[in-house]
Amino acid sequence: MSANPLVPEVATIIDIVEETPDVRTFVLEPDAGPVFAYRPGQCAMVSVFGVGEAMISITSTWSPERPLELSVKRVGRVTAALHEAEPGHKVGVRGPYGNSFPVEEWEGKNLLFVGGGIGLAPLRALINYCLERRQSYSRVDIVYGARSPRDLCFKREIFERWPKVPGVAVHLTVDAADAQWQGAVALVPHFLERLAPSPSGTVAVTCGPPIMIRYTLATLEKLGFADEQIVTTLELKMQCGVGKCGRCNIGPRYVCLDGPVFTRAQLKELPQEY
Amino acid sequence: MSDIQARLREIARRLLTEGHVRVFIGFGPGFEANRPVPFFAADPDAADRLLLDEFCAAGLARYVLEEVREGPVGLVARGCDGLGLERLLADHRVAREQLYVVGVSCRGVVDPDRACAAAGEEVRAARVNGETVTLITPTAERSFPRSACLLDKCLRCQDPTPRIADVLLGEAIPPGERDLAHVDAVERMPSDERYRFWARQFERCLRCLACRQVCPACNCVSCSLDRPEWLERGTGLAEQFMFHFTRAYHVAGRCVACGECERACPAGIPLGLLNDKFMKDLRDLFGVAAPHRPGDVEPLGKFCPDDPEGWHEGGEGT
Amino acid sequence: MRFLPATALPRWLERLRGDGATVWAPVDEDGVVVLRPWEGQPIASRYVNPLNSLKDVLLPRTETILEFEGRPTDLAVREPAPPQSQVVFGTRPCDAAAMELNDRVFLEGTFVDEGFRRRRETTTVLTVACTVAGPHCFCRAVGGSPTAPRGSDLVLHPVENGYLPEAPTSRGEKALRAASDLVEDVEHPDPREAGRTVAMPLAERIALDGLAARLRDHFEHPCWDAISRRCHSCGLCTFVCPTCYCFAVFDSLRVTRGRRQRGWDSCQFKDFLLMAGGHNPRPTRKHRVRQRFLHKLCYFPEAYGEYQCVGCGRCVAGCPVGLHLPAVVDELGEVLG
Numbered sequence A: 001m002s003a004n005p006l007v008p009e010v011a012t013i014i015d016i017v018e019e020t021p022d023v024r025t026f027v028l029e030p031d032a033g034p035v036f037a038y039r040p041g042q043c044a045m046v047s048v049f050g051v052g053e054a055m056i057s058i059t060s061t062w063s064p065e066r067p068l069e070l071s072v073k074r075v076g077r078v079t080a081a082l083h084e085a086e087p088g089h090k091v092g093v094r095g096p097y098g099n100s101f102p103v104e105e106w107e108g109k110n111l112l113f114v115g116g117g118i119g120l121a122p123l124r125a126l127i128n129y130c131l132e133r134r135q136s137y138s139r140v141d142i143v144y145g146a147r148s149p150r151d152l153c154f155k156r157e158i159f160e161r162w163p164k165v166p167g168v169a170v171h172l173t174v175d176a177a178d179a180q181w182q183g184a185v186a187l188v189p190h191f192l193e194r195l196a197p198s199p200s201g202t203v204a205v206t207c208g209p210p211i212m213i214r215y216t217l218a219t220l221e222k223l224g225f226a227d228e229q230i231v232t233t234l235e236l237k238m239q240c241g242v243g244k245c246g247r248c249n250i251g252p253r254y255v256c257l258d259g260p261v262f263t264r265a266q267l268k269e270l271p272q273e274y
Numbered sequence B: 001m002s003d004i005q006a007r008l009r010e011i012a013r014r015l016l017t018e019g020h021v022r023v024f025i026g027f028g029p030g031f032e033a034n035r036p037v038p039f040f041a042a043d044p045d046a047a048d049r050l051l052l053d054e055f056c057a058a059g060l061a062r063y064v065l066e067e068v069r070e071g072p073v074g075l076v077a078r079g080c081d082g083l084g085l086e087r088l089l090a091d092h093r094v095a096r097e098q099l100y101v102v103g104v105s106c107r108g109v110v111d112p113d114r115a116c117a118a119a120g121e122e123v124r125a126a127r128v129n130g131e132t133v134t135l136i137t138p139t140a141e142r143s144f145p146r147s148a149c150l151l152d153k154c155l156r157c158q159d160p161t162p163r164i165a166d167v168l169l170g171e172a173i174p175p176g177e178r179d180l181a182h183v184d185a186v187e188r189m190p191s192d193e194r195y196r197f198w199a200r201q202f203e204r205c206l207r208c209l210a211c212r213q214v215c216p217a218c219n220c221v222s223c224s225l226d227r228p229e230w231l232e233r234g235t236g237l238a239e240q241f242m243f244h245f246t247r248a249y250h251v252a253g254r255c256v257a258c259g260e261c262e263r264a265c266p267a268g269i270p271l272g273l274l275n276d277k278f279m280k281d282l283r284d285l286f287g288v289a290a291p292h293r294p295g296d297v298e299p300l301g302k303f304c305p306d307d308p309e310g311w312h313e314g315g316e317g318t
Numbered sequence C: 001m002r003f004l005p006a007t008a009l010p011r012w013l014e015r016l017r018g019d020g021a022t023v024w025a026p027v028d029e030d031g032v033v034v035l036r037p038w039e040g041q042p043i044a045s046r047y048v049n050p051l052n053s054l055k056d057v058l059l060p061r062t063e064t065i066l067e068f069e070g071r072p073t074d075l076a077v078r079e080p081a082p083p084q085s086q087v088v089f090g091t092r093p094c095d096a097a098a099m100e101l102n103d104r105v106f107l108e109g110t111f112v113d114e115g116f117r118r119r120r121e122t123t124t125v126l127t128v129a130c131t132v133a134g135p136h137c138f139c140r141a142v143g144g145s146p147t148a149p150r151g152s153d154l155v156l157h158p159v160e161n162g163y164l165p166e167a168p169t170s171r172g173e174k175a176l177r178a179a180s181d182l183v184e185d186v187e188h189p190d191p192r193e194a195g196r197t198v199a200m201p202l203a204e205r206i207a208l209d210g211l212a213a214r215l216r217d218h219f220e221h222p223c224w225d226a227i228s229r230r231c232h233s234c235g236l237c238t239f240v241c242p243t244c245y246c247f248a249v250f251d252s253l254r255v256t257r258g259r260r261q262r263g264w265d266s267c268q269f270k271d272f273l274l275m276a277g278g279h280n281p282r283p284t285r286k287h288r289v290r291q292r293f294l295h296k297l298c299y300f301p302e303a304y305g306e307y308q309c310v311g312c313g314r315c316v317a318g319c320p321v322g323l324h325l326p327a328v329v330d331e332l333g334e335v336l337g
């Protein structure tokens, strides 16, 4: 590995999973040596050589032999180039970056995950991490929504794997149903309000588009969750990921170093500039 | 100027009181006495802080782009500001009824650095007379030639009076033809020397884009200079040439010679010389007056079905 | 005390260059003084600060991170050769001090910025102390001085017909050894003292005491609207500033060869934070100007205990609309008390 933190390792795309029409999961294996060790909530800077870099949450959970998984929504130049890539193509990865979810502090607690769209990517890493240590946590509720049924990511997990784990409930919703959809049709914050999970002994973790997060935070507050019980992740434009490029600050904090995971209490200390 | 300043305040106050404009753009006191700064009077009382003296250097036209979004704008305009406003109007970026233009005839603006160097000490005030400028320092009052005191842009100015004023303070000064003789010297250089000359200039460029940001002609909503597919972000000599040619070509035939780009450039790059080269070619090849005044023929900027050279039949875009 | 005659300067720099270092020196180019790789041209003597600061040498406008070649399935990635050693002559004490501020950002914390570190460790900074301050200088108001050695490897104090060299670091001492036969011994009072008496009217006008704390409590203060209104959102103030360090990372590609570079970027540019999908957390001049000044006057001091400004005066001289640090400190002082 280079001494220069801006120099990525070269990795090969070994598999691509089409999650939704605009989200693909890339399974990557570094060409030299094992994947760096990472914790749930951390991110990696992935790059297409000649196009550029993009910061992506790591959606796999770490073990020495597991490849790295990144779920990428096609939105701009780099993400489009990734979507054009095929298995066998080389990409760059560097990381892991950012803090992570304080999973040790949550032992013994109920966990409530609230995700929207591609926001399930960082939550998936966290959920699988917690489910691999199922006995350390109490009740687990996963609330997840997307624009439409075909926009739901990680279908195998949300429909098959997670619901089968004892003490885990998966609650799905979409903004707009299609002909086959049997489940709920509601925006995530409304759906959550109806589910009315109890705040007692619970940590709520929410990731998704900014607008969803805003309303979800309000709903959680209404349900009686204290600011310290609410955890979310922030997204800000990034270039270096290592606290040098001056890009991702919110007031005195840098999202790439001090985030992306923040409690609501911590967010309230920061200027509202994100 | 003090009499004109008093009238300016009075007009601005009235416009703001009567609600004709939402803001009046002029100059206010800066941190240093000889560097007034653009000032935005948003209420009638603020009009009394407007200032107009021989040191008001910044062009104001470009501010209009941002300010008209919230409502009609009044502003004080010298000749160069007036041409800048005409540029924005011709480009349909603002509408005439959104503007109230208080014109002033300008005799030239004093460059504080140049003046202090000429006087050898801090210049607090100045009077611009025909061919000389009187500089007033704490110890003396002395006259110097214009070239030793004024901003470059003013030394070559040909339009001291704005053409589009709603009201004009002071006597109109008739426009002239721009003196483009300084272009000859560069044209006469052998090509390798000319290359070295421009390479040396462009190498200094910091790519800060001040030249673009102050320019009334650089008013595109989305600029190709920001697009990596048009211009790579590097600062190697090739990219520097590309950057400067693109900028110059994109204002060719539209540049109103307000001089703001060159005034703003921290690197002393003779952007005016480059602009003037294009102006000279446009004059010599197409007979366009220099500088181009919005409304004149636009050989580079206008599609014209009866173009004397005809249009290539059958190709795309004919 | 040692004395280096002015006439010996080119010979000394020539020797340093002979050792394989790139030597930078201020040269007068069409009336603009610029730090340039020196190849024997006349060295400018009358200047306050060159257009480009020491930042241009240590954190260059663009720097290659890696080069690559090949097809997507078979790609070779290579790091560029490490930078060769450099000597910068003619820096002013403010610029040298600025690099110590940049050290905090680039060398401290979880990650070390390797590009900066390598350049920093192979660059010798030969500062020429100031005997007069320019009209825009205010180093004294931010803890500096016209003769301060901070950040320099060697300070050359100008005296009649030459310099009195002072070497705060072994790198500076080593550079001076190349001139050992050119240096004479003289009697002279401590040249640093001269710095105290240099007139610097601007420094007296700037009151920074306690500003960081007051700014912290006034993030939403309406004064930012008025202060920022004249800003044109160019990058001039941040690009000329020796302490501003923001950069962007970008790739370029020619068929099968390309490189990744980083280059200066500015928080004053409209699209600095523009994200895919169109969200921009700092959409207006107010947001961006506030970021620049809060970074310099509040966030940086909170993290490192000092303002992110060395008083070099470049933003004062450069901003086309007088929206520079002293002006803003002054305007803030008026509204925040």
Ligand SMILES: Cc1cc2nc3c(=O)[nH]c(=O)nc-3n(C[C@H](O)[C@H](O)[C@H](O)COP(=O)(O)OP(=O)(O)OC[C@H]3O[C@@H](n4cnc5c(N)ncnc54)[C@H](O)[C@@H]3O)c2cc1C
Pocket: A043, A052, A053, A054, A055, A056, A057, A058, A071, A072, A073, A074, A075, A076, A077, A078, A079, A080, A118, A121, A122, A234, A235, A236, A237, A238, A239, A260, C274, C275, C276, C277
């Ligand atoms: C902490 C964090 C975690 C993220 N996790 C994921 C994820 O798991 N899956 C996913 O699909 N996306 C994720 N994103 C968003 C992703 O980084 C952007 O969508 C992506 O950078 C867009 O790059 P682009 O080149 O396609 O877009 P363009 O619009 O072409 O962007 C140009 C450049 O701007 C920057 N940029 C633009 N938008 C963003 C943005 N929203 N966030 C950060 N940088 C941006 C990038 O440096 C990019 O190279 C995450 C962002 C952050 C900050």
Ligand code: SF4
Pocket: B204, B205, B206, B207, B208, B209, B210, B211, B212, B261, B264, B265, B266, B267, B268, B269, B271
């Ligand atoms: S203002 Fe000058 S230095 Fe800045 S980009 Fe324009 S030409 Fe270059």
Ligand code: SF4
Pocket: B211, B214, B215, B216, B217, B218, B251, B254, B255, B256, B257, B258, B259, B260, B261, B262, B275
């Ligand atoms: S190019 Fe320069 S002189 Fe021409 S209109 Fe723009 S700012 Fe004015």
Ligand code: SF4
Pocket: B210, C230, C231, C232, C233, C234, C235, C236, C237, C238, C268, C318, C319, C320, C321, C322, C323, C324
């Ligand atoms: S403060 Fe001045 S130099 Fe800085 S971006 Fe604004 S106009 Fe440009």
Ligand code: SF4
Pocket: C237, C240, C241, C242, C243, C244, C308, C309, C310, C311, C312, C313, C314, C315, C316, C325
């Ligand atoms: S803020 Fe201005 S005076 Fe301070 S270091 Fe930067 S350019 Fe120099």
Ligand code: SF4
Pocket: A246, C238, C243, C244, C245, C246, C265, C266, C267, C268, C291, C292, C293, C295, C296
């Ligand atoms: S002031 Fe702006 S450009 Fe300068 S370092 Fe801070 S954030 Fe970066």
Ligand code: FES
Pocket: A237, A238, A239, A240, A241, A242, A243, A244, A245, A246, A247, A248, A249, A254, A255, A256, A257
């Ligand atoms: S991404 Fe560069 S500082 Fe955070």
